[in-house]
Amino acid sequence: MKKTPKIEEIPGGITAVPGIKAGGINCGIKSGRLDLALVYSVIPASCAGVMTTNKIKSASLSLDRKRFRKGVAQAIIINSGNANALTGLQGLADATEMATLTAVNLGIDPESVIVASTGTIGNPLPMEKIRRGIPKLVRLLGDKDGSEAAQAIMTTDTVKKEFALRYHLRRKSFTIGGMAKGSGMIHPQMATMLAFIATDATIPARILRKLLKRSVDCSFNMISVDRDTSTNDLVVLLANGMNKDFYVDDEKSMSYQGLQEALDYTTSRLAEMIIRDGEGATRLIRIRVKGARTSQEARGIARTISTSNLVKCAIYGGDPNIGRIMVAIGYSGHTIDPEKIDLCLNDLKVVQRGMKINFDRNRARRILQGKEIIIGVDLKQGKETAEALTCDLSPRYVEINAHYCT
């Protein structure tokens, strides 16, 4: 039996999904750049969301939590330039007003509107601008291809982040597409700084939650730019059921597995786009840990290496400072046997059984000068694996973050 290629990448992002419209405008929060985005499903969709574990949360997330519990949504309104965090009761009132205005203009239930914000922390939302912006944004909806929405959610991002695919299973297929933003304050513990994904498959909310949680754990929760977990992290998944063919209910079914695979592919691609656009980043670093006793151990060690300032500076400088990688493994908090560990840079072995070997330093330097670097760690104490993604740490990162408010 000939195997059909299952994943077909297609152009566009969230609006590649049938029944999903999106748009973005400048409403005046930022000068000259898009700052207000809307995603709309022509029919109510099942929804699931995961949000930051930071104890201090954006006001809009308190609102969203209720929506996710209900499991139904039809629109997402997002502003950039202001995080609506540390804004107290006024912040909650403002988020509620954003949802209500969006609902009134779209003619839908206010409780089916999800609200998200991203930007600087501690200032009240400029509501007069948002009040004028929402009706204008609703009128423009569907006029363009929707990629303005992906632009309007950007802050220090330098490129918009969109991805879509069609998934084929036997004679059926469905579409999944999404957009994300994030460049600094990236160390998701539950979700990353804003990602919105939709599919036309038909999936009840309780299944959607499971699919999303698993997918986020292996994608957004495994990336880090600077080990700072944001107050506003949010990932939303909508399934509008436009596609009645592709119905996912039974967790043991092939369609469930297919949906998980398609979603994992989408979240991983969006997560990777965030790291490629990390503040000041010049290189993408993949940390692949194998031979761990547990998945938690593999993930923990990969994550620790991915957050070491010293490892990231060395890679910025193209400096094969292998010791720093071993140092990070050593302080990861996991029990390891240093004398078993092998370490590779791409396919070049640099540490064998815990000892640095006499590797070709020029070749190591050439590897570190590539756009993408794989750090391979073999712990040789089990069978579990994990991959974490990060970027290098450059003087530009410091410059961006030394003058963010001013």
Next chain:
Amino acid sequence: MKKTPKIEEIPGGITAVPGIKAGGINCGIKSGRLDLALVYSVIPASCAGVMTTNKIKSASLSLDRKRFRKGVAQAIIINSGNANALTGLQGLADATEMATLTAVNLGIDPESVIVASTGTIGNPLPMEKIRRGIPKLVRLLGDKDGSEAAQAIMTTDTVKKEFALRYHLRRKSFTIGGMAKGSGMIHPQMATMLAFIATDATIPARILRKLLKRSVDCSFNMISVDRDTSTNDLVVLLANGMNKDFYVDDEKSMSYQGLQEALDYTTSRLAEMIIRDGEGATRLIRIRVKGARTSQEARGIARTISTSNLVKCAIYGGDPNIGRIMVAIGYSGHTIDPEKIDLCLNDLKVVQRGMKINFDRNRARRILQGKEIIIGVDLKQGKETAEALTCDLSPRYVEINAHYCT
């Protein structure tokens, strides 16, 4: 009754202590800079040591652990420029040879020599240079004031770090003095990158261990430059008992408390010197947390703020980005009530009950441009306090660490 001033700061460092000699030379590990140091007590001393919790440790530390268990030492030999870590069995043999050569040249027991190394990781020690250097270093011992030892342990440090004091209790007094190094890879979990302290007080090793552990927890274990815990961290405390007047045995005695106070003062001053000389640092940041339910909570939150790249970049830029401090409190992992928290920069209140207040931004900027900044956090949920020290994160930090090996 008039209270005598108890702590009298005196010039010099470890050699300010009677019976302690020290010296430093260049033996050729580094070009043109001192790289081999020796500390010697004219009589055997009680000793205690704490070392890194990194699972990957320098070979010399395996040797030292035995010395600390025995509790007696008479000399410390230290090289800079090479960490003797990731060097396997050869590393252990080299550390043993360093101890033996030092002992033979001084005419003392090899098991009373402590060995420490600091520098790049993963290269074998250049033993032929060290073999020639040790006899030369022993011959020079006592010719100068010993501050060359503090220079010879430096790596990326820009200043030598020494401190000494005389402690007066009623009619008795004793001396305590030490030296330290450290500038990058500073996030001690048990001790920091090399500090050596001596006192002439008479103290049995079992008491010395307790005094040192407590002191390190409040000083070296509360500083961070870059959240990277070194493989070579080591703090050693020698008490040579030259001063028979000042005998510490009973843990409830005033002399015990006096010794703890003098030691805490010394370790805190040395820890502060390390942060002031943090790689690329332009400012010293003190994070003072109060109103915590437990000491662990206070320490954890102070430590989390002190390791946030984003907080440190904002302070480098003189940018009053208050939100980032709150973000770090939020992801510290401790249970807090965001709506209770007050935040100050020096004496300027910037957050009240979890909301950013309309503070004078120009004044905030002036505060952040000072050499020393106090971030005050009041959690208002208990009575415990903690202080952590860190420095800002500058482009210079990245430059230093982008080309450390090359």
